[in-house]
Amino acid sequence: MWLSVAPAWGQNGSIADQREILGQILTQTFQPSIVGKGMMGVGSATAIRRAGTIVVVQRPGLFGAFDRTEIASSEIHGQDATLYRGNKDYEVPPGERYYVFNVSVGQDNVTIALLSARMVNSSKGAGRVWTALTFYYPAQTLANADKDDVFRGIAPWLAPEGLTPFAPQAYPVAAQPAGAPQGAAGTPPAVAPAPQPAARPVAPAQLTVGMSRDEVVAAMGAPQRETSFEGRTWLTYPNMVITLEGGKLKSIDQSSPAPAKVAIHSTPDGAEIYLDGQLVGSTPSSLELPAGTHELSVRLSGYQDWTRNMKVLSGSEINLNAVLEKK
Numbered sequence: 001m002w003l004s005v006a007p008a009w010g011q012n013g014s015i016a017d018q019r020e021i022l023g024q025i026l027t028q029t030f031q032p033s034i035v036g037k038g039m040m041g042v043g044s045a046t047a048i049r050r051a052g053t054i055v056v057v058q059r060p061g062l063f064g065a066f067d068r069t070e071i072a073s074s075e076i077h078g079q080d081a082t083l084y085r086g087n088k089d090y091e092v093p094p095g096e097r098y099y100v101f102n103v104s105v106g107q108d109n110v111t112i113a114l115l116s117a118r119m120v121n122s123s124k125g126a127g128r129v130w131t132a133l134t135f136y137y138p139a140q141t142l143a144n145a146d147k148d149d150v151f152r153g154i155a156p157w158l159a160p161e162g163l164t165p166f167a168p169q170a171y172p173v174a175a176q177p178a179g180a181p182q183g184a185a186g187t188p189p190a191v192a193p194a195p196q197p198a199a200r201p202v203a204p205a206q207l208t209v210g211m212s213r214d215e216v217v218a219a220m221g222a223p224q225r226e227t228s229f230e231g232r233t234w235l236t237y238p239n240m241v242i243t244l245e246g247g248k249l250k251s252i253d254q255s256s257p258a259p260a261k262v263a264i265h266s267t268p269d270g271a272e273i274y275l276d277g278q279l280v281g282s283t284p285s286s287l288e289l290p291a292g293t294h295e296l297s298v299r300l301s302g303y304q305d306w307t308r309n310m311k312v313l314s315g316s317e318i319n320l321n322a323v324l325e326k327k
Contacts, residue, residue, distance in 0.1 A: 022145040023105045030055070030160075033099040035115050046115060046128040047270035047282040048099060054117055055158040056222045057096045062157075064090040064116060064129025071113070073132040076157060081133075089124040092131060095217040097161060097226065108139045110150060112158065118228060119281065133157060159222075207242075211249040216242060227259065227288045234259070234290075259288040260312035264298065266322040271300035283322070298322040 031052035036045055045068060059079070063072040065087035072086035098114035114131040135153045142150070207219055216235060217223070220242070223235040233244040236259070243250045264273055266283040273281045274297040280287065283298060289312050298306040303324035312318065 018145040019105055019142055022110075022142060022147065022150065023103070025145070025147050026103045026105065026110065026150070029053075030100040030103055030112070032103060033101050033115070035099065035101045044270060044272065044282055048115075048285060049269050051099065051284060051286070053100050054097050054161040055100055055112075055114070056161050057092055057094055057098065057157065058155075058159055058222070059157055060092075060094055062092040062131055062133070063088045064092050064120065064131045066090075066125045066127050066129055068130045071130040071132050073134065076133050076135045076153070078153070079156060081157075086130075086132075090120055090122045090129045092129075093214045093217065095213075095222040095226070098131065098158075105142060108136055108142065110135045110137070110142070110154070112154070118226070119279065207249070207252065209249055209251075213244055213247055216244070216249055225259075225288055236288075259290055260316045260318060262287045262289055262296075262312065262318045262320065264296070264320045264322070266298050266300070266306070266324055268300070268324065271298045271303070271306075271322065271324065273298055296320070298324065300324055302327060 033048055033052040034050040035048055059081075061081040062074055063083055063086070065072040066089045067087060070087040072083060072088060072090075074081045074083050097117040099117055100112060101115055102111070102113035104111045111132060111134045114133070116128045116131070119127060120129050135150075135157075137150065137153060207216065211219075213233065213235075220235075220237060223237055223242075225234075225236040227234045227236070231246060232250075233247070235242040235244070241253045243253065263286045264283055269283050271283045272279055273283060273285055273287075275287065275289070276295050277297075291313055293309065293311045296308050296310060303326055306322040306324055308320070310318075
C-alpha cells in the first residue's frame, strides 16, 4: 500500500491545489503501469496488466527486492542514495529497465515505485524485482508544483526509455492540467522540444572480450534495448549489437539484423509466457526475438496451455492474443 501525506491547506487552498497538480504532471509524464493479479486473484503478483512508461536507471547505488512486501526503498538526496527499508536482493546496475507502477507526492518528497521490466537472476533468487525511490525536496518546491526542479532531481537517477540526453528537459511533459502554475505573462510553461536522436555509437577501443555488462554500459551508455535468453544477453545500440555470454562480453556485431518485436496479450491477462521452454515474463508483454523459429507458450492455472510454433523475420512486428480456454 502506498500512502501520501496530505498537505495543509493555505488560506486560499493554493498549496493543496498545486501539490495535486504536480501529482497530475508526474502521472501524465510517467504513465504508471497496472501490475499484479487480475480479478478473482488470477495471475501473478508481477504480472504487467497494462504497460506504461519504462524508465532506465542512470546511476549505481540502488537495490531491488523479490518480495513486494519487502520492497527495496531508497532515499534520494541529490546524488546520494540510502536504502532505508526492504531487502537488498539485487544490486541494480545502470541501464536496468523498470516499469513505473506508482507515483506519489508527499509533504517534502516524491516517491516513484518500480518493477523490473525483465526477469532477474541472482544468487538470492529469480524473478522481477521491486524498487522504490523517494526523492526529497524543499517543501515549497512541491507546494509550488515546480516541475523543473522536481525533474532536475529525478533525471540523474531515472530517464524515460529512448530519450537522450538524460536531463530534465528530456522528460516529455504533457500539456499542463487546468490550474497549473503559469509562466511569464500568464502563459503556460514551455514544453521542452523532443530530443534529437543520439549519434551512432562507435565501439571504443577499450571495449574488449570478457568485460562485464556493467563495464560495457559504463563505456557505451545505456542500451536502446536489452534481451536475455538461455544465458545470453544482447545489448542493442544504433547499428550495433553486443552479445554477452554468462554476463561477459562475447562479441560485437555492427551488422546484426534487427530483432523481431512480438507483443503478447492474453484473455484473461496475467498468464506466464514461455519462450522455447523458458519463462520470460507474463502477459501483457513485449519481447524482442532473434530471427528464426521459436515455440511460444502462454500458461495460466485453471486454463489449457496456448502454444504456437512460429518463424519470425528480422525487423518484423507481431501481435499475438492468446485466448485461453478453461480446463
